[in-house]
Amino acid sequence: MSKFWSDALNSLQPYVPGEQPKTSNIIKLNTNENPYPPSPKVIEALDHFPMEKLRLYPDPDGSVLKEALSHYFELPMDHVFVGNGSDEVLAHAFMAFFRQKKPLLMPAMTYSFYDVYCNLYNIEAEHIPLTDDFCIDLSQYHQDNGGIIFANPNAPTGIAVSLGEIEELLQRNTNTLVLVDEAYVDFGAESACSLIGKYSNLLVVQTLSKSRSLAGMRIGFALGHPDLIAGLERVKNSFNSYPLDMLALASATAAIEDTSYFAQTVQQIISDRNWTTEQLKSLGFEVLPSSTNFVFARHRTAAGDDLMTYLRHENILVRHFTKPGIENYLRISIGTREEMQTLITALEGYAHI
Template sequence: MSKFLNNKYLTLDTYTPGEQPQDMQYIKLNTNESPFPPAPNVLKAINSREIENLRLYSDPECQNLREKLAGLYGVSSDQVYLSNGSDDILNFAFMAFSGNGTQAAFPDISYGFYKVFANLQGTQYTEIPLKEDFSIDYQEYCNLDKFIVIANPNAPTGLTLSISEIERILKSNPNHVVVIDEAYVDFGAESCYPLINRYENLLVVQTFSKSRSMAGARLGFALGPKELIADLNKIKYSTNPYNVNRMTLLAGEATIDANDYYLEKCKVIAQNRDYTTKELEKQGFKVLPSKANFILVKYEGIEGKFIYEQLKKSGILIRHFSTFRIKDYNRITIGTKEQMNVFLREVNKIVSEG
């Protein structure tokens, strides 16, 4: 760290991404990526002619993709916002709707970036503990009078709030924005985006990274009342208007055209999740009931870190967290049936040997 760094960033705790080791070929079940490739028409969209057009700036309004998303979700195009991954949108939301006297609130066990963004923007925040079963108590978020961010399904638990519970949070906090981060919603949960026409304080954030096989392309979108979308655009046009590149926009448009392909892959991943859950429970694991493309599991009597380390030696990456309440758990991304069978075989060896 240099002597020139602004003092307000000296103590900033950064987000720790899932590891991406290059020393060998791994079965990657650690970063919630899709095990399936993009749809064939997406690959066709990224052709040599379009690569030549990289000399040109991208459309800052992302008009074609916004219109396609609006059509898919049955909203108007001015209720759609696009950016360089959902992380970008979350950061802009903290920038736009918190700080300057407005505090934030989010679960104590959730997506690690929320705390980072709050600190980055100088926002005071409250981390609300999950219940003993790791679920979110929606009543803890009612009448908070704060900027609220909730992942639904939550990460890394995979547990969900109902739409009616989210609606109660919205009703009781009319003077502050409530962000519902739906990065994993397509794997079996219900989106609350239909509520954006009823609540002026709701912003729904989704991503192309998980269910649409585009983690490496960096593309996220938000759905909300047009006034909130205009607020995000104000931030965007004050930082980087061209923050979604030409190739990503083309891939995104082709992805929406192939929506049925991705819905089918989500269904397969959900089936693999349920299969893996049952097989792990047969082995003696405790598995939280997930609606995401991952599961959070533990084996009583064996440290989560030990299981993680042994699987890594076998060429399988999973995610271990050092957070006290979940340090005995590991998060396992759901891959193909073949990948999950390899994982199940190797983890069975570990618990059998103790």
């Protein structure tokens, strides 16, 4: 803190991302990265990129990527917005749409960056409790509001709501924006994209960091009615004209176009998630039903922080949250089958199991 800080800066509560260790002899199951490299088409696009062009500014509109997304999602180009990771896209959406007189509704347990954005942009939030079995119950989102946001599947629980539940919400809630954050949707939930043509207040946000193995390149996007996209463009053009660099655009475009590699790697992760779930259950863990590339699980007797510390000594990183109610849960990303086998073997060796 310093006398040059604005008052608002003093009150910010920044997000704390998962650890990115600098050593490589570690099994990293703490930030939900994809265990597989980006598509060979991505590597090829980067290998063939004319690097001398980097002296020029990139296309401020990111048209090449918007075209690929437009084609993939069968939506016109004016329904697509792209940004420097889905966090930037979410931040712009909060600024564009959620600074309202009424509170923003969100789950009491969800991606913790939402509260950070509320704090950043001075947005009042109302937190709707999850059900006792950690589900989002959208029928509870009926209060007067300045917008609604939830992650589907939700994090850190991994549990999804159905498309029918989302459509019921949209039918009821017509006057404010509904933002569905689909960071993990490709691993087993139903995307709300199919409802975009019917509901002009629906904004869907996705990322290439998880199912497209491109966390290192920072690419996210939003899909919705052109009026919503125009609102996001307005914030973007008041903040940074060129959020996506040339290599991010090239790699993202190739990743979206390679649908078969995408399908194959996603399928492998789903299969290994199901295998891991069964193994954990047989070791005495309760595992929430996951539609993501991670599982959220607690052991019947062992404490969450003890397990995390033990695994760390075994060179396996998992994520642990101290929030009351989930303090005994671990969030474990799905790695390769070999990595998950190593995890299970390590847990078998834990004295209390």
